Amino acid sequence: MSKILHTVAVLSACGILLSACSTTPRQTDHIGSSLESSVDARLVLPPPPVAGGAAQADDDRVFHETRALQGTPRWTLAQHDANLHTAQVVRSFSCAVGTTLELTKMSHFEALAKTTRKAIMHRTSEAKNFWHRTRPFVGTDLPVCTPTNDLGPHSSYPSGHATEGYSVALLLAHLLPERASLILQRGRVFGESRIVCGAHWKSDVVAGLLNASTQMDALLAQPALQPDLAAARQELQTSLSHAVAPPAEECAAEADAAAHSILPD
Secondary structure, eight states: OOHHHHHHHHHHHHHHHOOOOOOOSOOHHHHGGGOOOOOOHHHHSOOOOOTTSHHHHHHHHHHHHHGGGTTSHHHHHHHHHTOOOHHHHHHTTHHHHTSOOOGGGOHHHHHHHHHHHHHHHHHHHHHHHHHOOOOTTTTOOOOOSSOGGGSOTTOOSSOHHHHHHHHHHHHHHHHOGGGHHHHHHHHHHHHHHHHHHTSSOHHHHHHHHHHHHHHHHHHTTOGGGHHHHHHHHHHHHHHHHTOOOOOHHHHHHHHHHHHSOSOOO
C-alpha cells in the first residue's frame, strides 16, 4: 500500500471512531451554511504531478489503459457513479450497507449529507482553483464515460467526485462501524470510477480520498452535528431492521470492481 493510501486508511479509521453523544432533535438545519471545515486542502494535499515526472507518466499510462474498459460492466458502473445527486450517491452504498438506501426515509442522514457536502465542496473548490490542473481528456478524442461539457477542463485536482463519494462512505462508516470495511471499499470503488470514466487522473482520485478523510475527520467532531449523527444512526438501524435487498447484479458488479482495483502501481 502506498504511503498516501496508508494515510487515507488511518484518517478514515480515526473518523469512524468519533462517536455521537446526543439524541436531541435535529440541529443540522439550524447550522446550515454556518458549518465550515477548518481543513485547508491547499495545505494538506501534496501538489499534483508535474509534466515530465514519473508520477505524471504513471497517470498517462493509467488513463490510456483504462480507455479499453469502454462498453464493459466496469464502464457502466462508472457511468452510474458519475451521478452526484445526493440521493443517488447514498443509494450507491446500498450493497455495502445491506439494504436499499432511500434518502427520503432518512431525514437526519439527508441533512447531514447535504450540510457536510456543502462545507467539503467549498474547500475542494478552493483546491481545484488553486492548482488548476488540466483533465486527462483535454486535447484527445479518446472515450470518456460522462459528458465533458459538464466538467471544467482545468479543475481536475483533487477529484470532487472521489471526495464526495468517500465523504459519504466515511459518514456511513461512522454511523455503522460494523459495516465499515465494505462501506469504505465501496467508497474507494466510487473514486476509482472517475479514472475509468477518463474524467480524472489516478493521482486526482488518490488526492480526493485523502481530501475526504481529512475534511470529514474535522467535521464529524463538531458538537453541532452530534444530535443529527445520533438520530441518523437510528434511521439506518431502522432501515436495516426492514432490509430490502439491492439488485443482485449491481452488488456483483461492485464486488468485481472492488476486486480489480485501478489504484495499485
